[in-house]
Amino acid sequence: MTGVVVDVAFWIFAVASAWFGWRVFRTDSMVRATFSLLASFAGVGAIMVLLLVEYVGVALFFMMGVEMVVMAIYMVAFMMNPAGINPMQMLHQRRVATAVGVAVAGALAAVAVAADLPEAPLVAPADTIRALGHELMGGSMLLMQTVGVTLATTMVAAVVLSSARGRFGPADDGSRPPPLDPDEQVEAEPAQAAARGDGHGHGGHG
Amino acid sequence: MIEVAGAAHPLVAAVVVSAVLGVGAYAVAALETGIGARVAGHPLGVTASLRAPLAQAALLLARPAVVTERPDGPLWVLAPALYAALAATALSVLPLATDFAVADVRTGIVVFGSAEVLAMVAVYLHGWAPNSPLPLVGAYRFIASGCSFLLLSMFVLIAAALPAESMSFGRIMASQQEGLWNVLRQPLGLPLFAVVALGVSFFGPLDFSDGHELAGGTAAEVSGPPALAWGWARRAMLATYAIASAVVFLAGPSGPWLPGPLWLALKALAIAAALVWLRHTVGRVQIDRFVLVAWTVLLPLAFLHLAIAGVVTLA
Numbered sequence: 001m002t003g004v005v006v007d008v009a010f011w012i013f014a015v016a017s018a019w020f021g022w023r024v025f026r027t028d029s030m031v032r033a034t035f036s037l038l039a040s041f042a043g044v045g046a047i048m049v050l051l052l053v054e055y056v057g058v059a060l061f062f063m064m065g066v067e068m069v070v071m072a073i074y075m076v077a078f079m080m081n082p083a084g085i086n087p088m089q090m091l092h093q094r095r096v097a098t099a100v101g102v103a104v105a106g107a108l109a110a111v112a113v114a115a116d117l118p119e120a121p122l123v124a125p126a127d128t129i130r131a132l133g134h135e136l137m138g139g140s141m142l143l144m145q146t147v148g149v150t151l152a153t154t155m156v157a158a159v160v161l162s163s164a165r166g167r168f169g170p171a172d173d174g175s176r177p178p179p180l181d182p183d184e185q186v187e188a189e190p191a192q193a194a195a196r197g198d199g200h201g202h203g204g205h206g
Numbered sequence: 207m208i209e210v211a212g213a214a215h216p217l218v219a220a221v222v223v224s225a226v227l228g229v230g231a232y233a234v235a236a237l238e239t240g241i242g243a244r245v246a247g248h249p250l251g252v253t254a255s256l257r258a259p260l261a262q263a264a265l266l267l268a269r270p271a272v273v274t275e276r277p278d279g280p281l282w283v284l285a286p287a288l289y290a291a292l293a294a295t296a297l298s299v300l301p302l303a304t305d306f307a308v309a310d311v312r313t314g315i316v317v318f319g320s321a322e323v324l325a326m327v328a329v330y331l332h333g334w335a336p337n338s339p340l341p342l343v344g345a346y347r348f349i350a351s352g353c354s355f356l357l358l359s360m361f362v363l364i365a366a367a368l369p370a371e372s373m374s375f376g377r378i379m380a381s382q383q384e385g386l387w388n389v390l391r392q393p394l395g396l397p398l399f400a401v402v403a404l405g406v407s408f409f410g411p412l413d414f415s416d417g418h419e420l421a422g423g424t425a426a427e428v429s430g431p432p433a434l435a436w437g438w439a440r441r442a443m444l445a446t447y448a449i450a451s452a453v454v455f456l457a458g459p460s461g462p463w464l465p466g467p468l469w470l471a472l473k474a475l476a477i478a479a480a481l482v483w484l485r486h487t488v489g490r491v492q493i494d495r496f497v498l499v500a501w502t503v504l505l506p507l508a509f510l511h512l513a514i515a516g517v518v519t520l521a
Contacts, residue, residue: 029278031334035327058313061320066356069326069349129312129373159501164494 006050013050017043025090030075033090038068055129211301211310211376219308223294226302230445231438233475235259237482245486263434271430274336282335286432289328290439293446296321300449301376303459303466304383310376315363318375318450322359322406325443326352329408329415332436333424344423347493348408348415354500355405355412361508362399365392365515366454375453382457389455391518394511396455401504403447403481407440410485414493416440448478 020040024033041064048057091097136144164171214222240255250258298308299317311317326349333345366388367373370381382388389396404412416423425436452458452473459466 031331032278032281035281035331038327054311055313055316058316058320062316062323065320065323065327066353069323069330069352072330073346073349 010047010050013043013046017041017047027090030079031072034068034072034075037071038064041068053128055132209310209312209314209372209374209376210380211303211305211307211374213309213311214306219298222302223297223308226297226449227290227294227442227445230449230474230478231441232259234441234444234448234478234482235262235437237475237479238485241479241482242486245483263438266429266434266437267431269430269433271432272427274338274427277337277427278331278335281331282432285328285332285335286435286439288331289325290435290442292321292325292328293439293443296443297446297449299375300446300453301379301458302449302470304379305466307376310374312372312374314375314378315367315373319356319360319363322402323352323356325406326356329424333415336427338427340420340422340426341424344415344417344420344426348424350493350497351405351408351412351414351500354497355402355504358398358500358504358508359402359406361512362395362402363454365395365512368515368519375450375458379453379458379460383460387455387457392455392511392515394507394514396451398504398508398511399447399451399454400477400481400484401500403444403451404484407444407447409440409444409481411488411491412496413485413490414496417490444481445474445478448474448481451477 017040020036020043023036024040027033027036042061045057045060045064048060051057236255236259239258240250240252243250243255296318299311299314301307301310329348329352330345333341333343333348335341366378369385369388369391370377372378378388382391385391401412404410408415414423416425420426422428425433428436449458449470452470456473456477458473459470461469464472
C-alpha cells in the first residue's frame with residue numbers, strides 16, 4: 001500500500017474509533033453502548049494492521065468480538081436500563097473524570113509533541129508471527145503455559161458451576177418461578193413437584 | 207503480508223467477492239429446492255429448481271417490509287449488511303484459484319476466525335433490533351450455540367495450519383498439493399468443521415436462532431426486502447463455508463485437467479449439497495442438548511484432533 005492510502009485509512013479509523021468511543025457514553029441502550037465500544041476497538045485493530053502489527057491487530061477483532069458479546073449479555077442482564085426504556089446516566093463522577101481525562105490527554109499530547117520520535121519509515125518485518133511463536137514457546141513458555149492452563153481451568157470451572165445439571169443433582173432443584181402478580185405470595189411448594197405433576201392441585205389461580 | 211496465492215486489485219476484489227457470494231448463495235438456494243423436493247419424494251427438474259429461488263426472491267421484493275413498535279432502526283438495517291460483509295471478509299482470504307486470492311494474507315485463519323466470531327454480533331443484533339420477544343430468544347440462542355461451536359473452528363483451522371507451517375489458506379492448499387489431502391490426513395476435521403458451518407449460518411439441524419418453533423426466530427418480524435437480504439446473507443455465509451471446507455480439506459482449486467476455479471466450484475458444490483441434504487434429513491437439535499454435546503464431546507474431540515495433527519505433522 002502506498003503512503004497516502006495508509007495515511008487516509010489511518011485517519012478514517014482513528015476518527016471512527018474516537019467517535020464510537022464517544023457514542024458509548026451518549027446512548028441509553030446497553031446493546032448500543034457495548035457494540036459501539038466493539039466498533040471503537042475494531043478501529044484500533046485496523047490501525048494496528050496499518051502499523052504492520054498484523055497478527056495482534058487481527059487477533060484484536062475476535063478477542064474483542066467474543067468479549068463484547070459476553071459483555072452485552074451481562075449489561076442487558078444486570079444494568080438498570082437494558083434497552084433504553086428508563087432514563088439513565090452513563091456518566092459518573094463527572095468532575096473527577098473530566099479532570100483526569102484532560103490531564104491524561106494533555107500528557108499524551110505533550111509526549112507526542114515533545115518526544116524525539118524516530119522518523120525511520122516502517123518496513124514489514126519478514127517473520128513477526130514466527131518471532132511471536134518463538135517467544136511464546138521459548139522465552140515466555142512457562143508464563144504462557146501457566147496462564148493458558150489457568151484460563152482453561154477457569155473456563156471449565158465456570159461452565160461446571162453454571163451448568164443446570166451437576167453431580168449434586170439439578171441446579172434448579174427447589175427453586176420456584178416468580179409469581180406473575182408481584183403482590184402474590186410465592187408458593188411454599190417447590191415448583192419442581194408441581195412441574196412433575198406429582199404435587200397436589202392448587203386452587204385459586206386466576 | 208501476502209502468501210502464495212497473492213492479492214487482487216481492490217476493484218477486481220469487489221467484483222470477484224460480489225460475484226462469488228451472489229452465485230454461491232443462489233446455488234445454495236437452488237440446491238435447497240432441488241434436494242428438498244427429492245427428499246420429499248417429488249423430484250423437481252433442474253430448471254424448476256433453478257427458477258424457484260428467483261420466484262421466491264421476486265415475491266419477497268414485492269412484499270412490504272414490516273415495522274415493529276419502537277425498533278432499533280439502524281441496527282435492524284445494519285445486521286444483514288454486517289453479516290454479509292463478514293461472509294465477504296471470510297471469503298477474501300480463501301484462494302479461489304491456485305494463484306489467485308483476493309488477499310491471501312499470512313494471518314488467513316485468524317481473519318476467518320474473526321469473521322465468524324463477529325457473525326455472533328450480527329445475528330444477535332438482528333434479533334435484538336426488532337424489539338420483539340421471539341427474535342430476542344433467537345438472538346440469545348445463537349450466542350449460546352456460538353460460544354459452544356466457535357472453539358471447534360479454532361482447533362480445526364489450527365490443526366490444518368500445522369502441516370502447512372503457515373496460517374495462510376494459500377499455504378494450507380499448497381501443503382495438500384504436495385502431500386495427502388487434509389480430509390484423509392486429518393479425518394476428524396471435516397465433520398467438526400461442518401458443525402461450525404451449520405452453526406454459523408444457523409442452517410438445518412443447528413438452526414437455533416431462526417427455527418420454526420420461534421416463528422422464524424430473529425427473522426420472525428422481517429418480511430419483504432429485509433427478509434430477502436437476510437435469507438441471501440445466510441446462504442452467502444453457507445457458500446463461503448463450503449468454499450472454505452473445500453480449500454482446507456479437499457485442496458481447494460488444485461486438481462488435474464480442469465481449471466482451478468472449476469475444481470473449487472465442484473468441490474464446494476459437493477460440500478454444500480451434503481450440508482443441504484443434512485438440512486432436509488436431520489431434525490433440528492435441541493439447543494441445550496447441542497451445548498452439552500458441544501462442550502463434553504465435540505470440544506474434547508477437537509483437542510484430540512489437534513493433538514493427532516501435531517503428532518502426524520512432526521512424524
